[in-house]
Amino acid sequence: NKKAFIFDLDGVIVDTAKFHFVAWQRLAASLGINFTEKENEQLKGVSRVNSLKKILEWGNKEISPEVFQAKMDQKNQEYLELIKTLDVKDILPGVHEFLLKLKEQKQPIALGSASKNARPILEKLGIKDLFDVIVDGTNVTKAKPDPEVFLNACDQLGYSAQDSVVFEDSVAGVQAANTAGMISIGLGEQNILHEADQVFNHFTDMPQDFINILLNK
Numbered sequence: 021n022k023k024a025f026i027f028d029l030d031g032v033i034v035d036t037a038k039f040h041f042v043a044w045q046r047l048a049a050s051l052g053i054n055f056t057e058k059e060n061e062q063l064k065g066v067s068r069v070n071s072l073k074k075i076l077e078w079g080n081k082e083i084s085p086e087v088f089q090a091k092m093d094q095k096n097q098e099y100l101e102l103i104k105t106l107d108v109k110d111i112l113p114g115v116h117e118f119l120l121k122l123k124e125q126k127q128p129i130a131l132g133s134a135s136k137n138a139r140p141i142l143e144k145l146g147i148k149d150l151f152d153v154i155v156d157g158t159n160v161t162k163a164k165p166d167p168e169v170f171l172n173a174c175d176q177l178g179y180s181a182q183d184s185v186v187f188e189d190s191v192a193g194v195q196a197a198n199t200a201g202m203i204s205i206g207l208g209e210q211n212i213l214h215e216a217d218q219v220f221n222h223f224t225d226m227p228q229d230f231i232n233i234l235l236n237k
């Protein structure tokens with residue numbers, strides 16, 4: 021039987037993770053908070069509102085609800101500016117080929133992202149039509165590590181969680197997939213994503229026999 025293939029966006033399909041980092045770092049600096057790459061790791065896959073809450077917590081800072089909203093807008097504007105020139109060249113190695121292969125084999129494909137910018141980004145990359153279902157930050161109420169985003173995606177595709185495979189670059193996302201009872205595949209570093217069922221640096225590192233197992237071939 022077939023499986024449902026669910027992809028995270030930032031850090032899996034496209035290297036926007038670095039732009040989120042730059043935008044958060046500038047935002048933190050505007051609040052007088054120092055923000056490092058190590059802390060950024062904990063924000064991957066985390067929604068915009070929860071990310072700002074964490075940064076304030078780390079910086080031991082309190083702001084009014086009005087300033088909070090303004091800072092979220094400021095971060096997003098900075099981010100949108102940074103991704104302005106994003107195009108097909110920014111798709112991470114092997115992803116496009118892998119998506120096309122799944123499509124060719126008529127495998128169901130979904131996006132499961134925390135980002136509210138997911139749809140315009142997929143359009144910029146020219147790959148939006150490859151997705152049968154898109155679940156993103158505009159559809160979900162509970163952020164990763166809650167499994168809602170991925171369960172919603174497999175439901176819409178008509179698959180059970182056990183027959184779903186999730187590709188993730190974040191700790192929170194891997195945890196969400198595991199909690200859902202899905203197969204979790206980490207893209208990134210083994211020492212960070214060790215909770216995943218399998219970890220690869222890039223899609224291009226996925227051996228053919230591993231892909232065949234996923235495709236039940």
Ligand code: B16
Pocket residue numbers: 028029030031040063064065066067068071096132133134135136137138157190
């Ligand atoms: P936005 P993903 C997540 O996307 C990012 O990893 C995370 O860094 C970001 O804060 C979050 O989306 C919200 O993004 O501000 O664009 O709504 O990795 O789940 O695709």
Ligand code: MG
Pocket residue numbers: 028029030031032064065188189190193
């Ligand atoms: Mg991600």
